[in-house]
Amino acid sequence: MNHTNSNTSDVIVIGGGLVGSAVSYGLARQGVKVTLLDEGDQAFRASRGNFGLVWVQGKGFGMTPYASWTRSSSGLWPRLAQALLDDTGVDVHLQQPGGFCFTFSDEEKEDRRQRMQAIQDELGGDYPFEMLDRQDVIARVPALGPAVTGASYTPMDGHTNPLKLLRALHAANLKRGVHYVSGQPVKQVQAEPRAGGSLFTVEGRWQAPRVVLAAGLGNRGLAEMLGLHAPVVPNRGQVLIGERTSRFLDYPTLNVRQTDEGTIQLGDSMEEVGFNDNVTTDVLANIARRGVRTFPVLAGLRLVRAWGALRVMSPDGFPIYQESPKHPGAFVTTCHSGVTLAAAHAFRVAPWVAGAPRPEEIGVFQGDRFLNPNYRPAHAH
Template structure:
């Protein structure tokens, strides 16, 4: 792949029609990013910071797909040692740096937001404005076997650089006083964080635009122009074509369809999940709490329904209850039986939730990759095409590191960590046949953690 060098030319400042969202027909770019969710935003942020003329194209709007239906988790606790955990640790450090820069008011494009926050008595100089919080996570087990497996996982994670603190029942209840007393113990993960995902995506795109990136919303990608060698030379939209050297496919659930427009097989599949939301309550739950079965469910290849207990509070006082996983295509049905199961499981972990009213529920779809690793890097068959997709429920947490790897690949810089496990041409992706979706999702309908 031929790297692009940092742009030294001045960018045009001519006015453009508002319905093009920052791009006018006939103007090209160094890189076109397809998708304005958290992954696309992070890629655009890094590429624009490198001085590359970047255009972001999305068929709907910022964070309108999986990002908008996520909980905003930035987790290390649910990952076994290996490439995904290494990516998560790098990404967590980048989230911390971004939050510190936002709190200091030093992020280009967000100065007005910083001034507005300082004028709000509920915020202060240390507020990031994207609800970035090191809430910590507590993983619990109700039986001896589950606890033994949890301790074994924690020991391997510690060897990989994760802070994982075994706790007994008393310490677990000191961390979360409303927990059931019927616990064998757990592991506390103080490095787990959370962010408001749509705010985070929008803020990354603000910084990208301050660095010269342009945003085109309401325009699906309909195809690609190619030269005689097969290299991508442009991105087609209903508003016209955008000439480009590189395309980054960060379309979430729609990444498979975007890849297909280039004649590429990318087996990203939807994995449906539900979240139950309670009425606002007085402070009851301090961090994120989930049972040991959650880690196994995340790593499972099973197509059928799986549920585990995940409970956390929001700043508004509501409590989010999950989590379910099943591969049923893009079936939008809201299953009351699954919601009832999630509620029962949450009550077993937090008896104080008995009698609390649920005010809403929602469903979403995670972009699932067959080997549970994201797809990051240059396509082996189509020159000029890169992929940044298939993060399933970990996209929020892994976004900054994904964007950094894409930037380093495009500019020819040695990647921060070995990208080989995430390469698009790996055998696990080439041998998977994916059933056709039940309905089109060029940029994805929405997803959950």
């Protein structure tokens, strides 16, 4: 069904990146009438600057529900990839062979083991991982350099093509009748109390009884209008892309991956520099050095491009999911792992927005936690 001539819908989703597009897709699959408002290319496009990992290992240290939530999404990812292929013919090149995080000293390896063991213990053992010594790792990743002492490995990790993912989500939404509006920044959301809920009006034009804030860094200001708290700030990551080269890496790793197209991606920097998404030679040099230290075969690789992108980071690094207590029907969804969590957003958050019970794991991720002066979590990694 095509709703392009209507300004009313069941749900308005604000933000057309990976988070908003995945939630919209999940809603549309349930037959919900959705309007998706996308700011367009003038927005800070975190969805176009990420690393493409579907990553579980190490996440949730100090916040066990995040480990469960991330693993749930990883488990749902094959379903999402197949659904998008069926709807659009776009293969997002999901591969989940497991992933490695390499260590460069015995101390680093022991710290990694303790972190992984703590998460496994908190989850009652339901968190498979291996700590591998150098020879065990080389048996699976022969191109490793002499500086690598070992690695953690889990079978839960994988990667995808994030640009194809965003394209597939947009195409699938259009096919399923989502009213997609591009070039529409949102600065104003109004809530009018009604019997049994609220009527939300966005930019004085679009109306719906439910609204989802999935606007990334824009959620901070929009949340305040709806009685929600989303104190997100930008965190810059820089990425290097190397030319296509013969296949030498069959697994995703935390800092280096070889894409489905054969190019090499290097990254994993974190910088607090406000809204500056430029690249800097010192950070890129460190990324390149670490890449070559891990895989000496990269030493002669030509670099074809580099970029900086802004993560959407909460004060503790964990997501924010909440329905407004003041204006029921208004939801905020914010995270810095839009690729990893895309399946959870489509298949678990979207049903909640549509009226199903809230997923158990995300009850701890309300934005109100940051208003509690006694809240002292471990920071997400």
